[in-house]
Amino acid sequence: MFKQSALAALLLRLAAAGTTEWSGSFNDVTVSSLEDWSWSNQVGEYQWYIYGTGNTSDYLAFDASYANPDDSSSTVGAKVSLTSTSYWEGQTMRRTELIPQASDTSAIDSGTLYYHFSIMREDTNAPSVAREHQIAFFESHFTELQYGLADGGSGSGDTTLRWMANSAEQWNVTMEAGIWHNFAYEIDFSGGTVGLWHSTGGDDLTSVVSPVSASASSNGEDWHVGVLELPVTGVSDTTEDLYFSGVYIESGDITTTFSGSSSAAAVSSVAASSTVAAATSAAAPQTTALVSATSSVCKPRTTTVYVTASA
């Protein structure tokens, strides 16, 4: 009985699934494997260079308890931390960000794609409600989540998690401790639109904002999986943790399902081998030189300069 319902759930998932163009699953990521990445050795699933002056383990940790337990494809999640040393390249913002390391960047920066990720906060080391956090953003900020009091906003705090497109708020939800929020950005890079899918826990994703016009663009290595926090005068730095799970980029039909905790144990091994398969194609080290630089600069509403690549 149990096995059959688990199989049914898996078949449903496969029936609805698109193609995974890049997997940012943390299932096989370790602090040590990330530390192997450099501009001259672009290995693994992520570029890892936007963080403070400490060691990787000061800012990232991976554990089964950090994954969304209702997502059986994610056996390990990431704890992404901001600490008193989280100043990258002398900037005034605190930043801990991973960037996709795709073997073929064109596969993740053109056409229509779904950028999937799940996030959660706890009461312990909760992100400050008094500061603006930019989460899962692109270099040009055409789509991103924000949490905490908006930069320059009045009041002392804001507990909403807001979805922004082209710097305008489109949707929000209160971010309570211990609740996993699952998202997919529906990005049409050709048509210039972005929409939002959302659910909590193990519920199926639903479209919560139909695609709106946006200056959608990417070079395939400028999606910041992590958090950037703007400073606020008079608010001191405390350690803040944000948890990430279920990161992948999909083309074709969107996968809306998570396998659910009841069938998770039975499904996970099968699901892992079938849905994560695309992930394992190791990223070939790029022959292009350093930083090709990505990007350069992006200036959202503030005068702050967000440089992706160190020169």
Ligand SMILES: *[C@@H]1O[C@H](CO)[C@@H](O)[C@H](O)[C@H]1NC(C)=O
């Ligand atoms: C980083 O780790 C090394 C080796 O464990 C240690 O010697 C060093 O003090 C650490 N640096 C920081 C900034 O914590």
Ligand SMILES: *[C@@H]1O[C@H](CO)[C@@H](O)[C@H](O)[C@H]1NC(C)=O
């Ligand atoms: C936040 O979402 C609620 C609906 O859930 C909406 O009424 C409100 O206007 C939104 N806030 C902003 C600033 O858009």
